[in-house]
Amino acid sequence: MANQTQNKKHRKKIDWRRVFVGVLAAMLALALILPLVGNLGTLARAVSQSELKDQISSLKGDAAAATARKKELEDQLKAIESDKAQALKKKQLLDQQLAAIDEEVANTQSQIDTYTTLISQQEEALAVAQVKEADAYERFCQRARAMEEAGDISYLSVLFQADSYADLLDRMAMVDEIVAYDNSVVEALAAARSEVEATLADLSETKAGLDEQKALLDTQRAEQAEKVKQAQAVFDELKKEASAAEALVAAEEAEEKKIAAQIAAKQKELDKLIAEQKITFTTGSGYAYPLPSGYTTITSKFGPRTHPLTGKYNVHTGIDIAAAGGTPVYAVQGGVVAISAYAPSSYGEYVVINHGGGVVTLYAHMQRGSRKVKEGDIVKQGQTLGLVGMTGSATGNHLHLEYKVNGVRKDPKTLFPSVKFTIWD
Ligand SMILES: [Zn+2]
Known part of the structure; x- marks a missing residue:
């Protein structure tokens, strides 16, 4: 009962209509964006830097909203999965109880069967005893009657034929014996019959x-079977909810990917403007370290890993460098800010810089409200972009640094060959 109430509470929390409307809104937004993206090729020449910034900003908003919805859905899914596991455990326990009752029912039934056999055996024995008793009595009466009727061997005639007193006594004793014998036979049979009874x-x-x-057991069994049925229904319902949620999460993930691709396309447009020298900046020499020297501990390296939050196998898209909250984050090279935004479910406060020549860097999880640059800003090498924090999907203060060349993620550690890193993972 307690479990069911809990399940109901959980289910109340999940407003599927709201989730559905959210997904629908995202799909509509996507439907509006897609034709826009499709037209980019023809618009490219006419598009100004500020228009591009507006488009990036709009896409970024969509991406953040999609990510937030995905997180919400994942939380709901987790709650449902936990409910589902509980419901399954409950059902399994009820099943086990039912099996125990079944065993008890079977045991009692086999006892009843044994007693039924014994009873029918005794009933047969009783019938036999009753017949024997009746027969003996019948024979006794017949003999008495025959003796009376025949006259020659009746008790009285036997007595009257005595020729002396001694003979009479003998004859009386003999009649007594016969009567006693006949009585004892009938009595013995009656006793046997009573015993059987x-x-x-x-x-x-x-x-x-x-x-x-x-x-009683049959009643218990019926009640238990009803409980199992109810538990199965709860489990089935949760399973349905879980697969519906999984489908929504999958849809959100697909949408997120599309939006990420659209952002990449926008960055390409910036590349084009850079190449056409409509945007100019100096990258500086080599790559400057993104944090004050001394912060050289990598807590999560680039590449395959077990995700710290979901526990699922994935690929870490950059490196995590541990640093105190509030430590300034520097641009590794000069460039143009492609994105400066807040993504609450993933990067938190983050900045993406396009350095030209297909090189892009990303700085994530900065302190809330600490970003010091906006999209389209030209930044110099070593310029402060924001402060180290733990916004988005971070469990501690650190800088998440990404490095991309022509859209392919590389290990950012390779940018700083002279830095001696301490690697934790
Ligand atoms: Zn990271």
């Missing part, structure tokens, strides 16, 4: 007890 009564009483016990 007593045994039968005993057995019937035991069987009545077992019948009562079986009736």
